[in-house]
Amino acid sequence: MGGGRGRGSGPCGVCHVSSTMTCGGCGEMHYCGRDHQKRHWAQHRATCKPFKMVTHPDLGRYMVTTRRLKAGENVLVDQPLAFGPLPYFAAVCLGCHRLLPEELFRCPGCWWPLCSQECATSKLHERECPILAKDTEHVAVPQNNEETMRYDIIMVLRVLMLRESNPEGWGVVMNMEHHSEERAKETKVDLEINIHVLRNILGLNCAEKEVEQVRGAIATNAMQMTSPYGVPLRALHPRVHFFNHSCTPNLQLSFTTEGEMYVRTAVALEPGEPMYVTYTGTAMPLWERRACLRENYFFTCECKRCEDPNELDTDFSNPKCLECGNVIMKPHTWVGNIKWVCPNCKAEKSEQRVKEEVQTVLTTLDMSDVSDTSSIRRLQYLLEQVGQEFHPQHFVWMKVAQRMLHKLMNDETERGITLRVEIWKKLSVLYGKLEPGMTRKRGMGILEMALSMMKWIRNEYLQNSIYAPALMIKLKPVIEQFQEAADILSLEPAQVNVHVLAERALIRKQEACELMKEMERGDLLSRGKGC
Numbered sequence: 001m002g003g004g005r006g007r008g009s010g011p012c013g014v015c016h017v018s019s020t021m022t023c024g025g026c027g028e029m030h031y032c033g034r035d036h037q038k039r040h041w042a043q044h045r046a047t048c049k050p051f052k053m054v055t056h057p058d059l060g061r062y063m064v065t066t067r068r069l070k071a072g073e074n075v076l077v078d079q080p081l082a083f084g085p086l087p088y089f090a091a092v093c094l095g096c097h098r099l100l101p102e103e104l105f106r107c108p109g110c111w112w113p114l115c116s117q118e119c120a121t122s123k124l125h126e127r128e129c130p131i132l133a134k135d136t137e138h139v140a141v142p143q144n145n146e147e148t149m150r151y152d153i154i155m156v157l158r159v160l161m162l163r164e165s166n167p168e169g170w171g172v173v174m175n176m177e178h179h180s181e182e183r184a185k186e187t188k189v190d191l192e193i194n195i196h197v198l199r200n201i202l203g204l205n206c207a208e209k210e211v212e213q214v215r216g217a218i219a220t221n222a223m224q225m226t227s228p229y230g231v232p233l234r235a236l237h238p239r240v241h242f243f244n245h246s247c248t249p250n251l252q253l254s255f256t257t258e259g260e261m262y263v264r265t266a267v268a269l270e271p272g273e274p275m276y277v278t279y280t281g282t283a284m285p286l287w288e289r290r291a292c293l294r295e296n297y298f299f300t301c302e303c304k305r306c307e308d309p310n311e312l313d314t315d316f317s318n319p320k321c322l323e324c325g326n327v328i329m330k331p332h333t334w335v336g337n338i339k340w341v342c343p344n345c346k347a348e349k350s351e352q353r354v355k356e357e358v359q360t361v362l363t364t365l366d367m368s369d370v371s372d373t374s375s376i377r378r379l380q381y382l383l384e385q386v387g388q389e390f391h392p393q394h395f396v397w398m399k400v401a402q403r404m405l406h407k408l409m410n411d412e413t414e415r416g417i418t419l420r421v422e423i424w425k426k427l428s429v430l431y432g433k434l435e436p437g438m439t440r441k442r443g444m445g446i447l448e449m450a451l452s453m454m455k456w457i458r459n460e461y462l463q464n465s466i467y468a469p470a471l472m473i474k475l476k477p478v479i480e481q482f483q484e485a486a487d488i489l490s491l492e493p494a495q496v497n498v499h500v501l502a503e504r505a506l507i508r509k510q511e512a513c514e515l516m517k518e519m520e521r522g523d524l525l526s527r528g529k530g531c
């Protein structure tokens with residue numbers, strides 16, 4: 001709770017006397033003194049958040065901070081109103097959301113595929129089962145375990161059921177941005193199928209407009225989460241949907257497998273700063289982010305990354321000029337398409353052309369999976385080539401580098417370890433630019449970089465190929481990196497898988513410290529220990 005001197009004065013939350021002291025949690029509520037603050041806490045705690053909603057004619061409603069926030073501060077825990085399968089997906093259990101085998105168990109009540117009888121009576125499926133059971137001829141039920149659009153209906157149904165089970169939550173959904181008007185201009189086949197199934201087959205009492213609005217609200221506001229079995233799901237939350245988008249988010253979201261969403265700051269924020277999440281992820285090139293935001297969310301992003309022709313010093317989506325060799329072309333954007341212009345010779349490249357160039361490399365990448373050793377060599381060649389054809393932090397480079405790391409995962413040869421070190425060093429710098437601050441991506445990048453470096457140092461030490469003091473100079477930053485990774489990853493909620501990586505980072509740090517001591521002692525006898 002705590003208290004502080006806020007900006008200006010306001011009426012005390014208890015006695016309404018004009019006061020300058022504010023609640024340390026939100027920085028908004030005023031108090032005349034500690035006594036009244038303590039007395040008010042039981043009432044205030046439910047609304048005490050370090051941010052508030054503001055509105056803007058172009059941006060709609062969005063959240064800004066109400067006080068200074070440190071990087072890594074928890075600002076919100078949001079419970080889902082509803083969650084369910086993605087609209088187009090392979091057979092997944094409606095009780096526990098696990099992927100189902102070819103031989104499907106059918107719910108005795110509604111005939112939808114489930115994993116077992118246990119899930120037929122699970123909390124999640126139990127309520128929707130009698131409604132789905134009205135489809136007595138199984139018209140809308142998935143027929144086998146292949147991908148199907150039939151899952152589209154489930155999330156819509158679960159949200160419509162809030163009308164009875166959670167009227168307050170239903171009110172929240174009805175108040176969400178849905179872009180129905182814009183969506184109405186596009187193909188309506190899926191919507192029409194939804195309406196037909198819900199009203200005519202399941203006999204649900206809902207207006208066409210209501211279904212349209214619910215679908216629009218899901219498409220505009222649902223976040224992707226993962227089931228306990230690793231299946232991607234979409235979830236609607238009552239408060240987190242008010243955060244607007246930036247391609248360089250300043251918030252980090254973490255989901256539990258039950259859909260509980262934890263929101264924390266990635267970087268320090270000043271009072272009044274807008275708070276952003278990312279709707280697209282940060283690893284898409286400019287043209288893909290633009291298209292995704294335009295087609296699904298109906299806006300053109302003007303964040304600092306999109307507005308910066310260098311994309312925050314990465315040239316992540318920029319091609320090189322064929323005429324001038326090494327000169328990077330810069331985007332000149334207008335509504336619809338992007339064209340790139342060479343700052344030197346003014347040559348131009350269309351969006352279509354840039355996409356084709358990129359696609360050529362990505363196709364080669366897809367084909368490089370033939371046999372392991374040869375594909376590593378081919379990937380290495382491709383990585384070098386891409387490094388010449390594109391900026392070293394271009395997204396194509398990132399894709400090839402990630403594939404290469406995947407291939408090298410179990411490669412313990414000297415060449416494999418050295419390559420991993422080189423790639424992780426570059427990749428973790430890139431991750432730090434795409435998602436700066438205390439972000440999971442950056443934390444994991446730092447951890448991987450430190451792990452590969454540690455392995456390399458230990459190898460060199462065991463082989464006696466490099467003078468120990470030189471290795472000690474290299475080991476010192478690795479120890480710091482393990483600590484930094486642990487500091488970042490320990491911010492993940494305990495229920496989230498990556499949280500355990502924080503402990504692993506600390507164990508590795510301990511091992512690195514021991515190796516350092518061993519080197520200091522010049523203790524040759526203990527060199528056999530593995531890391």
Ligand SMILES: C[S@@+](CC[C@H](N)C(=O)[O-])C[C@H]1O[C@@H](n2cnc3c(N)ncnc32)[C@H](O)[C@@H]1O
Binds near residue numbers: 059060241298300302
């Ligand atoms: C999940 S909602 C966010 C809350 C929304 N602003 C509201 O008023 O309910 C997503 C919608 O917000 C708007 N939006 C989000 N981020 C934006 C941004 N960076 N610039 C412009 N509009 C944005 C778009 O209309 C988008 O479809």
